[in-house]
Amino acid sequence: MLKTSDRLPEQASFRTVVDSGDYYIGRLNKGQTLRILDLEGNQAADTLFYNADNPAERYSMSDTLSAQGQVYLTTGSRLMSNEQRVMLEIVADTCGRHDTLGGACATESNTVRYDLEKRCMHACRDSWMLAIGEHPEYGLTKRDIGHNINFFMNVPVTPDGGLSFADGISAPGKYVEMTACMDLIVLLSNCPQLNNPCNGYNPTPVELLIWSS
Numbered sequence: 083m084l085k086t087s088d089r090l091p092e093q094a095s096f097r098t099v100v101d102s103g104d105y106y107i108g109r110l111n112k113g114q115t116l117r118i119l120d121l122e123g124n125q126a127a128d129t130l131f132y133n134a135d136n137p138a139e140r141y142s143m144s145d146t147l148s149a150q151g152q153v154y155l156t157t158g159s160r161l162m163s164n165e166q167r168v169m170l171e172i173v174a175d176t177c178g179r180h181d182t183l184g185g186a187c188a189t190e191s192n193t194v195r196y197d198l199e200k201r202c203m204h205a206c207r208d209s210w211m212l213a214i215g216e217h218p219e220y221g222l223t224k225r226d227i228g229h230n231i232n233f234f235m236n237v238p239v240t241p242d243g244g245l246s247f248a249d250g251i252s253a254p255g256k257y258v259e260m261t262a263c264m265d266l267i268v269l270l271s272n273c274p275q276l277n278n279p280c281n282g283y284n285p286t287p288v289e290l291l292i293w294s295s
């Protein structure tokens with residue numbers, strides 16, 4: 083469901099631009115609101131969330147979809163943990179829908195989906211691993227990397243139940259906004275994928291904004 087936000091960028095307590103192929107890792111405390119802004123359009127932001135006090139509790143695609151009874155995420159979606167607790171709620175969305183079925187790109191999936199020569203190409207899973215390696219203070223390890231949300235990514239479910247990575251429905255300036263219901267760690271890879279249309283074959287930056295109330 084499309085919904086705009088009343089929050090003003092100049093009142094945000096934190097702003098940063100994440101280049102394509104780069105990552106962001108940081109805290110989002112209970113009550114804070116995070117906006118992910120698709121600056122140039124048609125970009126995918128592969129994102130994971132963890133309970134900051136117990137990272138073994140993490141975002142769960144299956145619990146989220148079974149709780150809401152629909153396959154896409156948008157305004158009103160409550161993002162659930164593997165302990166069936168609400169981690170965040172999407173409070174605004176000018177894109178319309180977001181994927182949580184397609185998974186993140188990895189060197190392994192790139193070779194299966196595209197070509198053996200793609201194995202050396204940069205992928206979201208590498209960015210996540212770099213993030214947790216460079217930031218041991220968050221206590222995350224490889225075993226904490228699970229299924230994720232692909233904000234802005236268009237992965238329609240086909241009539242026969244398959245998935246297709248389709249051209250994006252986002253555009254410059256579209257955003258999604260979510261409020262934390264517990265203290266969280268946010269781990270985001272701004273997707274460097276060049277082999278499918280999720281980034282328009284041209285990965286671009288996203289901006290993150292956080293409001294404290």
Ligand SMILES: [Zn+2]
Nearest residue numbers: 187206273275
């Ligand atoms: Zn990716």
